[in-house]
Amino acid sequence: MNMQQPNSGEDAAWRPRIVAFFCNWCTYTAADLAGVSRMKYAPNTRIVRVMCSGRIDPQFVLDAFRHGADGVLIGGCHPGDCHYSEGNYKALRRYHLLRRLLADMGVAEQRFRLEWISASEGDKVKSVIDQMVAQLQELGPLDLPGRRADWDAELGENGEDDLTAGIAAEAAEEVSHV
Amino acid sequence: MSEKPKIGMYWCASCGGCEESVVDLAEGILDVVAAVDIVFWPVAMDFKRADIEAMPDGSIAATFINGAVRTSEQLEMVRLLRQKSAAVIAYGSCAQMGGIPGLANQKDREDILRYVYEESPTVENAAQIRPQRTHGVNGATATLPSFHGNVRTLDQVIPVEYYLPGCPPTPRLLAAAVQALLEGALPAAGSVLAPDTALCEECPRRDSKPEELHIDQFHRPHAVHIDAERCLLAQGVVCMGPATRGGCEAVCVQGNMPCTGCFGPTSRVKDQGAKMLSSLAANSAGEEDAAITGVLESIPDPLGTLYRYGLPASMLHRSLSDTNRSKEQST
Numbered sequence: 001m002n003m004q005q006p007n008s009g010e011d012a013a014w015r016p017r018i019v020a021f022f023c024n025w026c027t028y029t030a031a032d033l034a035g036v037s038r039m040k041y042a043p044n045t046r047i048v049r050v051m052c053s054g055r056i057d058p059q060f061v062l063d064a065f066r067h068g069a070d071g072v073l074i075g076g077c078h079p080g081d082c083h084y085s086e087g088n089y090k091a092l093r094r095y096h097l098l099r100r101l102l103a104d105m106g107v108a109e110q111r112f113r114l115e116w117i118s119a120s121e122g123d124k125v126k127s128v129i130d131q132m133v134a135q136l137q138e139l140g141p142l143d144l145p146g147r148r149a150d151w152d153a154e155l156g157e158n159g160e161d162d163l164t165a166g167i168a169a170e171a172a173e174e175v176s177h178v
Numbered sequence: 179m180s181e182k183p184k185i186g187m188y189w190c191a192s193c194g195g196c197e198e199s200v201v202d203l204a205e206g207i208l209d210v211v212a213a214v215d216i217v218f219w220p221v222a223m224d225f226k227r228a229d230i231e232a233m234p235d236g237s238i239a240a241t242f243i244n245g246a247v248r249t250s251e252q253l254e255m256v257r258l259l260r261q262k263s264a265a266v267i268a269y270g271s272c273a274q275m276g277g278i279p280g281l282a283n284q285k286d287r288e289d290i291l292r293y294v295y296e297e298s299p300t301v302e303n304a305a306q307i308r309p310q311r312t313h314g315v316n317g318a319t320a321t322l323p324s325f326h327g328n329v330r331t332l333d334q335v336i337p338v339e340y341y342l343p344g345c346p347p348t349p350r351l352l353a354a355a356v357q358a359l360l361e362g363a364l365p366a367a368g369s370v371l372a373p374d375t376a377l378c379e380e381c382p383r384r385d386s387k388p389e390e391l392h393i394d395q396f397h398r399p400h401a402v403h404i405d406a407e408r409c410l411l412a413q414g415v416v417c418m419g420p421a422t423r424g425g426c427e428a429v430c431v432q433g434n435m436p437c438t439g440c441f442g443p444t445s446r447v448k449d450q451g452a453k454m455l456s457s458l459a460a461n462s463a464g465e466e467d468a469a470i471t472g473v474l475e476s477i478p479d480p481l482g483t484l485y486r487y488g489l490p491a492s493m494l495h496r497s498l499s500d501t502n503r504s505k506e507q508s509t
């Protein structure tokens with residue numbers, strides 16, 4: 001593990017951003033409860049309410065990462081408790097395949113998590129999020145928007161081909177050294 | 179100077195199949211050649227870059243560019259052609275989505291170069307010589323283009339008006355596009371020149387595709403006897419039809435092979451691989467972790483299967499374990 005602090009220096013206060021997709025009937029209610037009973041859980045979590053975990057399209061997860069999420073959490077009703085009976089099994093199967101895909105894409109496994117949390121388990125919402133925040137803090141930012149900008153540096157700015165300029169400069173140098 | 183519309187053709191990171199697909203027009207190519215003025219086509223005709231540079235901006239009616247963009251030379255050429263062309267058409271899967279060359283986005287540039295020039299079993303290179311961008315010979319300097327860190331789709335480097343999908347596009351779609359171009363009947367810029375419906379809609383096997391599936395084992399095409407009539411997905415063969423745009427007339431399925439997704443997604447899908455993942459997982463069997471992972475294990479290479487032609491166009495674009503951000507390497 002790299003010992004350097006992620007974003008050390010000016011950005012020392014970096015906190016991971018989590019996008020959480022919670023099903024309306026269980027986990028969202030639990031998160032509400034966690035809020036109502038003034039339990040403190042990491043404030044840098046954006047909760048998106050969906051009717052059922054089975055409604056969470058894997059595209060939503062990738063889109064969250066693409067827009068700068070450091071981690072994505074899926075929350076649904078416990079097996080057997082889905083309001084629409086089968087939605088959470090679908091979610092679980094998608095989760096397992098997406099996990100493998102994300103591993104192939106070089107995304108650390110701690111960045112994507114699924115938890116069954118019933119309406120009464122407000123404390124579990126808090127403990128899961130706290131744990132995820134700690135793990136992401138350790139990993140550092142995923143920062144896809146920043147990475148995209150880094151990748152595109154090789155394209156040069158304003159349509160100018162900096163690479164050709166680079167080649168020309170190198171060539172000139174080489175010639176002068178011959 | 180003739181009044182015929184000027185047409186250009188160019189290739190970037192591609193296999194040459196798209197160039198060949200033009201010849202698939204068969205005798206139809208004679209009508210095309212009679213109706214247009216081909217001003218640039220490196221694979222077939224002797225025009226030079228200087229000829230293009232000498233042309234007024236926007237004077238080429240349409241340039242068909244195939245292949246993904248991986249080198250500084252390709253980038254320079256497509257920028258030049260963009261400037262000289264009224265319309266640019268991304269021709270084929272590689273230009274549209276990155277294609278097979280786009281699978282290289284699973285690896286970093288350094289990993290690729292090291293493997294190709296040092297580690298590959300067929301390479302003998304004890305001195306570990308790598309190609310250099312410049313090399314002095316007798317006072318002159320030879321240069322090579324630079325090899326980019328990423329494979330990109332055409333529209334990730336220049337604005338593109340139209341897309342002709344396929345690996346390669348079919349002669350029918352090409353002929354229709356040229357016809358529309360000659361008649362000034364091309365649709366709104368940004369369009370994919372193929373139907374905006376899923377392949378399953380035009381598949382001859384669609385009536386045997388059940389509403390809901392409970393696939394308990396996936397089979398690779400070479401490892402199973404495939405019934406030539408039934409929906410391939412219903413037989414447990416991964417068929418990308420549900421997440422892929424139609425327009426190819428289901429040629430692969432008609433050849434008793436599954437669709438691998440070369441036409442890309444319909445306009446309603448933002449990420450073809452994630453969409454197909456969703457459908458595969460929803461339609462497989464299992465309700466507990468062990469049972470589910472057991473079924474899904476029978477898809478040996480999710481990334482290569484789901485993004486066979488579209489890794490650079492996907493939401494993540496490439497593997498994120500790049501060496502300059504080494505935190506992800508724990509996976």
Ligand code: SF4
Pocket residue numbers: 377378381382383384387408409410411412417418419420431437
């Ligand atoms: S899944 Fe494949 S075989 Fe089945 S209907 Fe769709 S395109 Fe045809």
Ligand code: SF4
Pocket residue numbers: 344345377422423426427428429430431436437438439440441442
């Ligand atoms: S069936 Fe699929 S892979 Fe085959 S040509 Fe059509 S879109 Fe491409």
Ligand code: FES
Pocket residue numbers: 023024025026027051052053054076077081082083084085087088
């Ligand atoms: S309603 Fe909660 S998971 Fe389906």
